[in-house]
Structure formats: C-alpha cells, structure tokens
Amino acid sequence: MPDQRRADARRNHARILAVAEREVAAHGSEASLEQIARTAGVGSATVRRHFPTRHALLTAVSHERVEALRRRALDLTTHTDPRQALLDWLDEVVAYCVTARGLATALSYDEALVPENSCSATLEEAAGPLLDRAAADGAVADGVTVRDLITLAVGIALAVEHHPDPPATAQRLFGLAVTGLSPVRR
Template identity: 45%
Template sequence: MAEPARRRPMRADARRNRDRIVAAAQEVFAADGARASLEEIARRAGVGSATLHRHFPTRRSLLDVVFHDRVEALCAKAGEHADRREPGDALVAWLGDLNVYAAASHGLVSSLLRDGPDADLLKRNDDCQAMITAAAGELLDRAQRAGAARPGVRVEDLLALVSALSLAAEQRDDDEGRANRLLDIAVNGVLLPR
C-alpha cells in the first residue's frame, strides 16, 4: 500500500497571503453577508483571485475558516480573562466579548440562513459551539465556586441570553450600544451582590 503524500509546510509568503485573505474575509463577510464578493475579499487582501482560490477552493471552505478562527480567538480571550481577573469580573468581561462577537456574527448568520446553500455550515460547526460552551462553562463554574454568580445559572442560559440580546439590538440599527446596555442589565441577574 502506498504511503499517503505528506503535506509540505506552507511557505512564509503563502502563509501571509492566507492570513490576509482570512482577515479580509472576516471583514467583508461581516459587512456584506455570506454571499459577499470573493473578488472584493481578494482585493482587500491584496492578492489575486487565483491566489484566493488556491487557498480556498470554495466559498464554503473560506466561511468555515472564518467561523472557526473567530471562535478560537473568542475562546482564547476567556482564558486571558480568567488569568487576569477575579472570577465574577472574568465572566462579565468575557460575556462582553461574546456579546460583541454575537452582534458581529448575527448579520453573517442571518445571511447564511437567508442565502440557503451554505446554511448547513452552521450545523457543521458544532465544534465551534462546543468551544464556546466550554469556555463559558469554565468561567461560569469558576464564578459560581467563588460565590460571584448565582448557583442556578446554567451555561446554556447565558449563551441564549447573549444571543437574544444581540439579536434584539440588531433590530435597532440606530443604537449600536444597545446590546452592551442590555447585557449590563442582564448581568445583574447572573451575579450575586457583593
């Protein structure tokens, strides 16, 4: 039986191009939805269309990376907050990060759901949902053990709450701080008085 071909490490310039494409795609998809122009993404990344397609042969492959990378960065922030803050403060700070992520992602998620062909991307990213749930669960558990968060609060409730808040705020384009204000109000129901 033949040995499978080994993947060669990516050259430094190819890696830079890939990183620029992903960064540009995050911005363009967030602004214009899942059907955003791939040519616009290539232009913003400073690469040609062929380079974009060499790294990401399909729109779906690029969307998948954008979702995954954003979730990894969000979950890394949970660890940073846990290392630098008291348990209750770490939970609140990360819920703020999650709120920003959810607000930025709702337009993309709504677009995916409307546009249809890539809607199952949301289902395929179960590992992203698992990463977010684990990060939130660790922070919540830590806050509850420290007596900073109510014992009956469940991680699924927190995630649903932040999602609902960002969706409610999305309905009013005239007030970009609404999701943060709503989160501040909701957090009072999660944290125990000091």
Template identity: 50%
Template sequence: MAQERPRRADARRNYDRIVAAAEAEIARHGADASLEEIARRAGVGSATLHRHFPSRQALLEAVFHDRVELLCARAREMHDRPDAGNALLEWLQAVAAYGATTRGLARSLLDGGREAGPPRDSTCEAMLIEAGGELLRLAAETGAVRPDVSIIDLLTLVNAISLATEGSTGAAGEAARLLRLAVEGVRTTTR
C-alpha cells in the same frame, strides 16, 4: 489531534490574504459576505479560497479565532477574582459587546454546528464554552448563580443580544446594558 503540515510560503501568503480580505468584507457585509468577492479582493481564485476554507464556516472561524482567543484569555485572567459572579457577568458583557460590534460573529456562532468545518472542539463556539464554563462553575460554587444555569444558556442569551444590537449606534454599551438587565432581572433591589 493530528498535527497540521507546515504550509509552503506561497500557500501561507494566500491564506493570510484570504483572511484579511474576509475580515474587510465581513465587516462591511456580515457573515453572508460574498466568497467570490473575498477571493477577488485577496487576489486568488475561488478554487484557492475553497482549498484553504472548504466551507463558509471554516473561513468565519479563521476570521474570528484570534479575537475570540483574547476573550478566552480574559476569562482565564478572571479566575482568581474574589467575586466570581461579577467576574462572570463582566466577561459575558465583554463577549456581548464584542459580538454586537463585530459584524458576522454572532451569526457565525449560530451557524457553527450546522456546517461541515473544523472539529467541534476547535471552533470559536467551543472555545467560548470552555472559557465561560469555568467562570460559571466558579460562580456556581460561591452561590452567585443558580445551579440550573448552563454556559450554553448564557452564551445563547449573549448571542441573541449581540444579534439584536449588532451595528446599532453605541452597540457595545447597549449590548452590555441589555445583558445586565437580562441577568439581573427587572426587579428593584431594596437596601
């Protein structure tokens, strides 16, 4: 992968102002926040916004990247857990809770493959697939999950739950509860 050239100081400031303005607008209006309003709040012109972010998806990736990286780091920290199945479920619940409480994230993950933007392997979606895929592999090796379950299946489920609960009162708890219900099923357990 080619290394990105360092930005001039003014270009870096514009980039940072655009991302900060986008974070605020997306928190208020979701993934469909007005690009013109983001540029206005950042104090830049529309052309400057588009020079830094050639698509809406590229801007969304920049807004969510650091927080998604924290979720991925959490997955890596869970690799050595003795119960790989519980580690996977705990991580998926964290992803669902974050998606439910972060306006626009779940929607941006849905749109990730539909718009021109950053290379596929650098997207938030790809980062989550890689991090969660390793947890799923470990859980499958211990027999904690069915062998026919893929990380795409699980992240699609998480995304659907995040979309359904986004913005509701107690969204994080509700997302985690619904995910646990979906994963564990509706059967009762006998002791």
C-alpha cells in the same frame, strides 16, 4: 507543528484571511466570498479550498478575538467576586460580539451546519471555571451552562446588529438579562 503547505498556499491563505477580515468588518457575516476572492486575487475555488464553509472563514477571522476572550476568562478566575468575574467576562463577550462583526455568527450554535464549533468550544472551556465558581457561590441558577450564556450573548448581539447604537442597546439588554424583568421586592 510547522505548516506543511506550499509557500504559495500559505501566502494565499494569509492574503485571503487579511481580505476576509476587512470584508467581514465592513459587511458582517454576510461578506461576499466572491468579493473576498476577487480582492485577494484568487479564484473562489481557492477561497473554498482554504475555508470550505462560511463558518470556517468566520472562525478564522474571529480567532484573535476568541483568544483574547479565552485569556480574559483565565485572568478573571482569580477575581475575588465569582459573580462579578462571570458578569465582567460575559459583558466583554457581548461587547466583542457587537463590535467585531461576524463574531456572533462564528459563536452561533447550529448543530446541523457546524457540529463542532471551535470558537464556542474554546470559550466554553475557558469560561467553565468562571461559571463553576459563580455557581458554587450561589450566584447562578442551577442548570445554567456556558453554552446558555454564549447563546444569550450571541442573541443580544444579533438582535441589535441594525440598531442605531448597537453597543449601548446591547449593554442595556445584557443588564436587563442579568437583573431580570422585575425589580427585587423587599
């Protein structure tokens, strides 16, 4: 469907989004909407007209990364080991959330603020077959949902945001979540 907005509105949207991507990369989910407006050369009302909430802005900024994760989930559905396919995808979700500032917040579930989270819905739909295959193979506990897994990834990313080495810490915590607290006793 073609974009029905006026040319100046399309240009403003593109400029705001480009500036927002840089600001979110630099400052994370707390990037200043006012600074984004100033840098984009528009008023704050224009930013809010295009992106009525901070979450809407973060969703737009995260769109390409979410699409990459969606495509990766689809690619992994043919992996021969369903458990490993799911873990590989989750590992990439955690890594993206840690390195792509703002993505963890865009994926966060807050039903009061964002009743429909399009980023998470996209990933839930894409990862559903991965989880189904892993569950059918007995590799996942009963009752685990993709939403649970996304919440786990987001929680890890947000928890390590201010650590000296967020990617390494996130990787270690994700490994701990996968293997559990206790070693397997034989």
